[in-house]
Amino acid sequence: MASQIINSQTLKGKIFDVNTDKPIAGVNVFLLEINKNTFTNENGEYNFTNLGRGVYRIKISQLDYTTKIETVTIASDKENLILDFRLNTQSFKLDEVVISNAFYDKQDKNTYKIDVVKKGNLQKMGAVTIMDAIEKVPGVDAISTGPMVSRPVIRGLSGNRVLTVVDGMRFETQQWDDEHGIGVNELGLDRIEIIKGPVSLLYGPEAMGGIIHIVKEQPAEVNTKKGYVSSRLFSNNLGASTEANLQGAKEKYNWGVNALGRLLSDYF
Known part of the structure; x- marks a missing residue:
């Protein structure tokens, strides 16, 4: 730099x-x-x-x-x-896929792990909510009392041992009890980073289990506007959702408006 x-x-x-x-x-x-x-x-x-x-x-x-x-x-x-x-130009190389026992590597060679879930993958996974996508990541599970009340579990730890961070800011909603969900939806989302291992302690003692880092999308180009409308249908739970996004930027500020509607057979 x-x-x-x-x-x-x-x-x-x-x-x-x-x-x-x-x-x-x-x-x-x-x-x-x-x-x-x-x-x-x-x-x-x-x-x-x-x-x-x-x-x-x-x-x-x-x-x-x-x-x-x-x-x-x-x-x-x-x-x-x-x-x-x-x-400088950069070439991309795909590493070979190695399938092995989960506990094969020594601990000193597996100090931390960061998994990334892109917003586009939510649709590919058929995820209704962010937690539906997160719990498909190896080492991550969920404590759930319904489709919209779900809390992350990372390597067996949950509650005040798992921290939610939105664009670098602590978002403490799901730590209190089983009826508090993660409190974040996919509006304006770019990607989700799941940080596991001791590197998560950089965020404090409440991140002992890991970090759910929600990264928001970048703003629009200066003096432009952009947006999209996306709809999905869910056959398993007879549901549907529609998301609308509009954002713009001026020389001195940027703005964004998001709206999300979700309808499931047993949940409004």
């Missing part, structure tokens, strides 16, 4: 391929601190305006290229800065 000192209120530039020196279109350029998002145009150009003083981390990502993170410090608002980046 590199750091640069600049004097600017506007940050713009181009993204190039390091091998061909040609501009790359459709690169995602994301300012993490202010949640501001944009994509490069057909000429590989990006542009951010109305940036105040401060330290910003710029995340540059594109499929088939290595993700780059740069740190930029804006000391004043006197100049406009042009800052170009070059991305």
